[in-house]
Amino acid sequence: MKILSSRHLYTLLSALLIFLFSFFEMVAQENPPVPVQVEVRTSRNLNFGTFTAGSAGGNVTVSFDDQRSVDGDIFELNFGQPVSAALFDVYANPGTIIQIQDMGPYTLENQATGLQIDLFINSFSTGQKTFVTKAPNAEIPNEVFVGGTLRIPPENSGNLPGTYFGTFTLNFIHQ
Template identity: 40%
Template sequence: MMTISPKHTGFFLFMILALIISGDLSAQENPPIPTNVEVNPVNVMNFGSFLVNADGGTLSMDYNSIRTPGAGVMLMNSGEPAAAAIFDVYANPGTILRVSHSSPFMLSGTGGGTITLNLDSFLANGEEILDGFFITTENAEIPNTVFIGGTLTMGQSEASPPGRYSGTITLTFIQE
């Protein structure tokens, strides 16, 4: 049996206190807040009205719905206005998301032709999205608005005759 003399009792209590105070105490972190990501389409992409010469051409539209015609394309100011695609994304603030897609997309026309759409212009929360990544900044009840533009490539008039073109684009919002 070990006995501690009253003379050493203070020393042992001091050592125990010193170990408790100076020791690295840690506990398991709380689990991360569950993040539910919800994406809702708000506006479909529309390049508006334009004319293409017989050799084809390109038409770009940025995330601000500003159209830039390439060689062989003339813009018209009739019909439906040009508009970028818009999505509302709901997630906790600070959530890192990546927008993934398998561009190019083929669009089919009423005249039987096809044109190609490449998505190449992205904006989220007022900041250009680079490399597909963005960080949500809004409270989970307020949408983080994502704007998307792209470039149409039309072939010669036999491959891309005049008409109305439409198709489906698939975007995936991946939580990183």
């Protein structure tokens, strides 16, 4: 009986490992389809509803779940336009990491009087400004609800009646 030297044993084991690995399939996480495409559609606008402001000004906030709150010298009125958070439908492959970039603050203007109030975007249904898409495929939207706050300054508070319009910009950046 012949005993193998350690050198021969090492060579034999190396060859055996190479032989074994040639039959086993290695599995890793699949890369996302290239290029990664993201499409965002506005489904509903941000609406603060109807309210009135006293002389001290204050804030009107609509959260991502359509809840309105006021502070300062602001009074809610429950008629007129319904309160709603903005809704964006984000179409992307499952597992796409998306960061929301807020470009604010923004200005809303009463076109009849020229008075302006500030809008701050501050509430996201995703919890953070970075999220991972969870829809099962790219044809089903990932709904992102967005809320914000109007800051009504005391110097214009008594002169604010009317309808205010404006836009805000969010960039949806995929990683």
